[in-house]
Each structure stands twice: as structure tokens, then as C-alpha cells.
Amino acid sequence: MSGGLLEVKMEYTTSVDIGTVTSLLSNMTSESSCALVDSTVENMVFGGYYILVFLLALNGNALALWVFSRQRGTSSPANVFLLHLAVADLSYVIILPIRATYHLTGGHWPFGEVPCRLAGYLFYVNMYASLYFLACVAGDRYLAVVHAVRSLNVRRARYAHIISFMLWVLVTVSMAPLLLTQQTAEVEGMTVCLQLYREKASHKALFSLAIAFTPPFLSTLSCYLLIIHSLRKGSRLEPQLKLRALRTIGLVMLIYMVCFLPYHASRATFILGYAHPEVSCQTRRGLSLANRLTSSLTCLNGALDPLVYLFGAEKFRGTVKKLFCKDRAGGSGATSGGEMKGTHESSISAKSEF
Known part of the structure; x- marks a missing residue:
């Protein structure tokens, strides 16, 4: 797992020649055949997209952080992992406004060197922390459903x-090299932040890229397939709880398929094809655009993760219902009490898990 999180470290220690990157970007912008997409339209779309994701993710994860932080005494392991997932999302959400500004100003980075490094650092910290915390949630759900009795002490x-805590140390330390190398360059009178989309990479990073994504993805997929098999074969969960479990599984896998899988597949293609001498300028432009699009999709996990909290954490769901329905229900003590009571039932029934 530690090797998997060293993608960026390997990339940046092997390809940090800013002069080479600057020359490459200058050549790209000087060739009109590469400009297959209107840069103005592209920048407006990206800028608006980041603002929308910022608003959705900030509100959803701030609410989740507030709810989970109030459940310390009786929190389940799944809720602990979801709490840290919310922290990871917020650590990157706060950077989205300046990323939007970068595009809305026509691809000019006005914030200086340190914010550029920080933006890339938080991008990778959020992505890999999210991947591994979602894998931890999957592992906890597997133990709760398939090995309910034997996992009580664990x-x-x-x-x-x-x-x-160990995951945070691993991720933050592995990403630290991103903070140590210069990542801004002057291209045709404009300051470019090379950190945002990593539009130059070493072939040596391909192996590290595969290790970074494969373990959490396969672990999550395996755990959820085993849970589905257990639910179909027969479990002690009630039909309604089975449906909630399947919805949660489907939502987590959707996040992987939409936010993470496209980026890593596109990134691998980008690394293999971009610097190849036989690749045309138009193909490079297409690879670069795909790299940007899939990179922006990874930010969407911050807006989708609150749905995981809503479907996967009963206390979170109960608190949200209480907050938004108390006026209509007059504080509905019976409903809230039922929700809270369900969270204290044993993990054998797994009601507190879904």
C-alpha cells in the first residue's frame, strides 16, 4: 500500500525539469493544430464546474463532519472511517475556488508558487485518502455482515x-515531495501552474500508478462482492436493510467508476502516449484534454461522498432527518428515538451498519 501511494513521489523525482516542461508547453501553444478545443469555452466550463462542486461538497461534508464529530462516544468503525473521509474531502474542497479562478482567468495562475504546490498536494492527498478510507469502509462492512460474531472484538x-491515523501519516508523507519542487512556469507571458494536471510524466510512474489504484479498488470490489453473495445466500438482515446495504454498495462502486477509474486509465494512457515521438500534436491535445477531464472528475467524489454517509450511516441519516423534518414533524420524538435506538443494536443484526 505504501508503494502505491508513491506515484507522485516517483513522478516528481524523475521529471522535475521545469525548463523542459516550459519548452514543451510553449511548443504546444504555438502549434495551431493542437488547439482542437476552444480554450475559452474549456476554461469557462471547468471554472463553472469547480464552483458547483465546491458548493455541493462544502455543504455536504461540513454537515457530515459536524454530525460525526458529535458521535464520538458511540461511533461505529464505519462512521469513524466516514468521518476521516469527510476530512479528506474538505481538505481539497477549500482549494477548488482558486482552481476555478485559474480557469476563469484564462489559464493564468495569479496566486504564486506555494499555493500551486499546495493545490497539487491536496489533490493527491484527497484522492488517495478517499480511496483507502472507502476501502476501509468496505472491509468493515464485510466483517459486520459476513463475520458478524467473530469480528465483534476487532x-x-x-x-x-x-x-x-496510520493512513493519514502514510498519505501525507508519501505526497510530501510535491511540496518541495518548483511547479510554476512562465509561458507566453502567463504564469502556468504545472501542478494542477501533471501534463508531463515519466514512464517509470506507470508501475507506481497501477499500485496506487489497484489495491484499494480490488479490496473494495472483493469485499462488496462477498457481501452481495452473503446477502443473496441468506443473512439475518431484514429485507429493508438488505436494500439499504445494496444501495450503499452500488453508490460506492459508482464513485469508483466515475471519479477514480477514468482518471487512472486516462493517466496510464497519457503517460504511455504523450511523450512518444510518433504521436501527433492532435493526439497529444486529445490526451491532454482527457487528462484534464478525468482529473476534474476525481473532484466529484467530494460531492458524492455525502450520499454514502446518507445511505451508509444510520446516525447520519437520522440526524439529517431530524434537522430537516423537525418543523413539519414537531420534533417527532418517537421517530428520532427509533433511529437512535437502532444505532445501538448489536453488529450481529448489522442494523447500525446500514
């Missing part, structure tokens, strides 16, 4: 916090 919030 599935504790204290252990989940320890695992989360």
Missing part, C-alpha cells in the same frame, strides 16, 4: 481511529 472505534 470492530471497535478505537482501532478504526488508529488505522485512520
Whole structure:
């Protein structure tokens, strides 16, 4: 797992020649055949997209962080991992406004060197922290459903916090090289932040890229396939809870397929094809645009993760219902009490898990 998180470290330690990158970008912008997409339209679309994602992700994850932080005493391991997932999302969401500004000003970076490095650093920290925390949630759900009795002594919030702390140390340290190298360059009178989309990469990063994505993806997929098999074969979950479980599984896999899989597939293609001498300028432009599009999709996980909290954490769902329905229901003590009571039932029934 530690090797997997070293993609960026390997990329930046092997290809940090800013002069070469600047020359490459200058050549690209000077060739009209590369401009297959109207840059003005492209920048407006990206800028508006980042603002929309910022508003959705900020509100959803701030609410989630507030709810989970109030459940320390009785929190389940899954809720602990979701709490840290919300922190990871917020750590990157706060950077989206300046990323939007970069596009809305026509691809000019007015914020200086340090914010450029920080923007790329938080991008990778968020992406890989999200990947591994979602994998941890999948592993916890697997234990709760398939090995409910045998996992009682293992599935504790204290252990989940320890695992989360270790993951944070691993991710932040592995991404640290991003903060140490210059990432801005002057291209045709404009300051470009090379950190945002990593439009130059070493072939050596391909192996590290595969390791970075494959373990959490396969772990999550395997856990959820085993859960589905257990649910179909027969489990102690009630039909309604089975449906909630399947919805949660489907939503998490959707996040992987929409936010993470396209980026890593496109990134691998970009690394293999962009610097190839036989690749035309038009193909390079297409690879660069695909790299930007899929990179922007990874930001969408910050807006989709609150849906995982809503479907996957009963306490979160109960609190949201209480917040938004109390006026119509007059504070509905019976409903809230039922929701809270369900969260204290044993993990054998798995009601607190879905």
C-alpha cells in the first residue's frame, strides 16, 4: 500500500525539469493544430464546474463532519472511517475556488508558487485518502455482515481511529515531495501552474500508478462482492436493510467508476502516449484534454461522498432527518428515538451498519 501511494513521489523525482516542461508547453501553444478545443469555452466550463462542486461538497461534508464529530462516544468503525473521509474531502474542497479562478482567468495562475504546490498536494492527498478510507469502509462492512460474531472484538472505534491515523501519516508523507519542487512556469507571458494536471510524466510512474489504484479498488470490489453473495445466500438482515446495504454498495462502486477509474486509465494512457515521438500534436491535445477531464472528475467524489454517509450511516441519516423534518414533524420524538435506538443494536443484526 505504501508503494502505491508513491506515484507522485516517483513522478516528481524523475521529471522535475521545469525548463523542459516550459519548452514543451510553449511548443504546444504555438502549434495551431493542437488547439482542437476552444480554450475559452474549456476554461469557462471547468471554472463553472469547480464552483458547483465546491458548493455541493462544502455543504455536504461540513454537515457530515459536524454530525460525526458529535458521535464520538458511540461511533461505529464505519462512521469513524466516514468521518476521516469527510476530512479528506474538505481538505481539497477549500482549494477548488482558486482552481476555478485559474480557469476563469484564462489559464493564468495569479496566486504564486506555494499555493500551486499546495493545490497539487491536496489533490493527491484527497484522492488517495478517499480511496483507502472507502476501502476501509468496505472491509468493515464485510466483517459486520459476513463475520458478524467473530469480528465483534476487532470492530471497535478505537482501532478504526488508529488505522485512520496510520493512513493519514502514510498519505501525507508519501505526497510530501510535491511540496518541495518548483511547479510554476512562465509561458507566453502567463504564469502556468504545472501542478494542477501533471501534463508531463515519466514512464517509470506507470508501475507506481497501477499500485496506487489497484489495491484499494480490488479490496473494495472483493469485499462488496462477498457481501452481495452473503446477502443473496441468506443473512439475518431484514429485507429493508438488505436494500439499504445494496444501495450503499452500488453508490460506492459508482464513485469508483466515475471519479477514480477514468482518471487512472486516462493517466496510464497519457503517460504511455504523450511523450512518444510518433504521436501527433492532435493526439497529444486529445490526451491532454482527457487528462484534464478525468482529473476534474476525481473532484466529484467530494460531492458524492455525502450520499454514502446518507445511505451508509444510520446516525447520519437520522440526524439529517431530524434537522430537516423537525418543523413539519414537531420534533417527532418517537421517530428520532427509533433511529437512535437502532444505532445501538448489536453488529450481529448489522442494523447500525446500514
